[in-house]
Amino acid sequence: MSVQKRIAIYGKGGIGKSSTASNVAAACADEGYTVMIIGCDPKSDSSITLLGGKRIPTILDLLREEKDVKEEDVVFTGYNGVKCVEVGGPEPGIGCAGRGIIVAIQTLKKISKTLNEMDLIIYDVPGDIVCGGFVAPIRKGLVKEAYVLTSGEYMPLYAANNICRGLAKINTPLSGIICNSRSVSREKEIVTKFASGIHTKGTDRAGLREGRFLGHGKSTRLQHCTSLS
């Protein structure tokens, strides 16, 4: 088995992290890799498209019911064998979603054998890094590198910049900026400039399919996928 690739995808809420994560998971599964996607959003819909629109029980839901959580209760198989997990969490404005991620990740680490057998694990982390819980997958040593999703608009770029600062603070390698195009004028140029400004690479979602990074023209499908082989 190749060295396991463990990545986290960050970005402003609503920018398309879940659909990007799901598509990358699906694409990698199509190429024969074993993939797990772990949704860390309390909305628990990161993997919904891979599961044909079905919702699955979340780790925190089961912990709340004081059940003895087992792997089969929370790890579900979706499109082309992609393993899907949802952390879950509280209603907006109640409790602490950040703490929820920490508790759920610790539980998953303890109960899941599948976690160790995957070629690629993708953590889909919600919104901005507003507290320690949102970097728990990194801090707990479960994630080795991060990608940040943005568009060429001001607010997503602003959030992306904050996230990159947070990641730098905890010495997490930033593997690249992914541009989810919103058809803003000069979007490619803006995001490329932002990426080079923070000394990383950029790609767009078309680029993910075409396999090239903005401004670098690398003929790779996706950096993390290529390095799996």
Next chain:
Amino acid sequence: MDKNITIIHPRPSSIVASLYTLRDLNVDVAVLHGPPGCSFKHARLLEEDGIHVVTTALDETGFVFGGHDALVNVLHKVNEMFKPKLIGVVGTCASMIIGEEMHEPVMEADLDVPVIEVEVHAGYRNNTKGVIIALESALDVGVIDKTEFERQRALLEEATNVELRHGAASREYLAPSRGDVKYKVAQRIIELLKEGKRGLVIMNAKKETGYMFADITVAINEVAEQLGKADNIVNMANIDEKLGLPRVRHHAECIANDLKEKGVIIHENIGGLDEYPIAGNTVDQLIKDKYSNFDFAVISGIPHAIPMDHISNMELISVTNGPRQVLPLKEMGHEHVIVEIDLHPKTLGVNHIVESEFGATLREVAKESL
């Protein structure tokens, strides 16, 4: 004095300060909204003082999903179990950090009892903040009036200043100390009395701690009487029965009654039992006006709140219950500093003066030397 130092020795927290304030407001039940075990030691002590302290016992699930329901349930439970007339709800670090809101669950519980909501955590630099938050909430529900609130706030500000100047908040780290040997200090007091020296016995106690510090006043008066030197002693104490929150006034009344019964005359009543931060100024003025030629002073309670201006020429003996107070008092110029260890637990839940270790030592040493 650097007000921005980070104090690294252990100190009581704002949560604990809130709990004690609720006790002084005579709540029947205090609900700690947070993890089990938070403020356990003081919660346990307060039970000895007659109030019920319970917890919503938030666990990991509570932290993640909030403790709204847990608080509503506990409020119903305590109302049924203890039939309280007044309830306090106190925040903790965990519940405040996750943004718990207390008012909504209190409204939902819909009890026929006033509830003082104290949204407090332990992260305040000065723990008196916990008292102020509790009093603000007590004012909101009409348990105290505006005048008493303002009086308390002024006292607390001064209490904070006293601690910053010469107390446990005066430096980054203070090592605990047991102070001087009580036996030797007792011998010295007897020696001074035998020599015909004139002494001031000043009790400047903080609330219920007065039950034990008053025993030192009693012991010195007993010994002076036995030596035929009773006239050489002047007693001062902060036991004004008309000042303070209900429970504090009750303590002053109990201590005053006991002193009277034991035949101890308090020549100068220097304020209420909660006025320890400001009573020092009254003492200073009295000494300046009437007692500046006295030879020694025994100061118990919060001795560091007494200004040194007019006592620096006297031999000073201080009695504290703070092991971290020894060094600052020595540095102020107090020659003998003794510590009544574990004073506080012994003064909770009592209505009469409690024997102090130093008082007992003094009485025994006096027997030998008479």
